[in-house]
Amino acid sequence: MPERNLDFGKFGARGIRGSDAVARKLDELAGGIVTPVTAGRGLMARLHYLTRSDRSRQAARDAGLTVTDRTLKAWLEGRRRPSKASLERVDAAYRTVRRRNVARHLLARLNRDGRGTRVEIHPFNQSGVPRPLQRVVEYRTMNVRRWDRIVTSWAAGDHQGLDDTWTTDVLPDLGSQWGQYEYVTSIGFAA
Structure with missing residues (x-):
């Protein structure tokens, strides 16, 4: 070339x-969540985004968040804290799912x-x-x-x-x- x-x-x-x-x-x-995933507020916002429906849960699994529903529930209730590697997976899954969700709207705008x-x-x-x-x-x-x-x-x-x-x-x-x-x-x- x-x-x-x-x-x-x-x-x-x-x-x-x-x-x-x-x-x-x-x-x-x-756009999206600006609070870092390491902060409690950022983690909760990402988890709520990734678990608000069965479709979003499946998209999160497809994006690499492969924890059990029991673990997700413990994270959401604050009984357990994710490891550093799990925090990175949550953030990566959030970014992937967010991109997929806004792509159609962004394409129309551009x-x-x-x-x-x-x-x-x-x-x-x-x-x-x-x-x-x-x-x-x-x-x-x-x-x-x-x-x-x-x-x-x-x-x-x-x-x-x-x-x-x-x-x-x-x-x-x-x-x-x-x-x-x-x-x-x-x-x-x-x-």
Whole structure:
């Protein structure tokens, strides 16, 4: 693939993959519980979200929360406290189920009946790169109209699929120098 960065940061450039920045922004738009899972309030909120119906309990099991109903009941009643590993599983299951639940709504907001959403791409940081090796890379904006594969990959937790979609379906719309935006400082959009 042309302009694919194979050794990013070799000369001191700093940034993150554009697809990772998109995933972070989608997580931010999805919202959710902000209190950490280690706090009692955060744990209870996540447990209530994951156990409010049979369907949500099944989704939590599918997402990797494989404790017995008896253990869940003890956690909810405060008789027992989950281990650190169990807290991580509860948090991971919560994020997975939350993504699945909001994906359809988020997709409709981003597609906006075919009008799409304006995306701001802030280029990678070149402050650590020697002056003769710096590229001329500038802030860019574009309108993304095809969010289906992006949101589907994000909701499924498929990082490779999200990266492939972002770099092969979206970035080439920037023109001949699209490879310069594979790594970025940040990506912003609002829906």
